[in-house]
Amino acid sequence: MAKHAVLSSGAKMWRCLPCAKSELRLDLTLACGQSFRWRETADGHWTGVMGGRVWTLTQTEDTLWYHVYKNQECPGEEGDKIGIAAVSPQVENKTEKRFKGMLKKEEDEEEPVTAVHGSVEETEMLRDYFQLNVKLEDLYKKWGDADPHFRHIADIFTGVRMLRQEPTECLFSFICTSNNHISRIQGMVERLCQALGTPLCQLDQTAHHNFPSLSVLADNGIEARLRDLGFGYRARFLQQSAKQILDTHGPQWLDSLRTVPYVEARDALRTLPGVGTKVADCVCLMSLDKSEAVPIDTHVWQIAKRDYAFASGKGQKSITDKLHRDIG
DNA sequence: GCTATACCTTG
């Protein structure tokens, strides 16, 4: 059976791109609750699904290393046959198209297995996902200059950056977060993908799947299915939101929100069942290119009161719309 | 504009 890759073992082909730890810390970025799909499969090695492929990532001081599992490497169960034919139309094809369009010529297929420099396509997928064109050091400097408290704690959090996630996965994952805790959310998202997503490959007893498509989630039988999987009252939100998107907007709607202004995108998302201010802001920030969105959850509110002497909401019992605007 | 309450389930 195929295994998760480990850099030091030399058993798999690894590629790399230059990337300092000050610009990206995999552990902080992948485990901080933006995405619920990455697991530390070996010391410092993070495995997850992104752009329709299974990746293992690890890093040294100035280098980001990655391994992409090919289909012959991890044939999975019946996953291979179904997976390739049915691979999520709106997720993978979209990504493929985007990168194909940017590339003049593919060179990754012809490289010798000993090559360690990154293939153009896969490097671009990582640069896009981690938004490596954004210079983190410049932002930390700017924020540190403007905020003494930020500068004081910034050293502890060097290398945290926002991911640019796929909108469908981001939205439906964050609908699961209401009144919930991270360990349970991770389990729910994993069960969601394993039950309803197209299989990609199996490694060390773990089956990896794509995130389910909108059309699968919109099916009428899905609520009961999700309740059986332990989603509670969120089961209905997931099914209804998927159905509402397809019925009233169409399959490309979520992606199209990337090109509209923040407030418009946020208000559009809030028309979906199970999506309030906080979830809408998470989806805007983490998948729709709205860097000005500031999700205010219970923790951010506590911090605003504790570390920033946030006065106007001190007596407040809960986070109201006005509080969202003020803290943001 | 703000408060109170229910909502599924489990680490």
Add this chain to the structure above:
DNA sequence: AAGGTATAG
């Protein structure tokens, strides 16, 4: 309680 949302008052 836990990374909220929907509803009524």
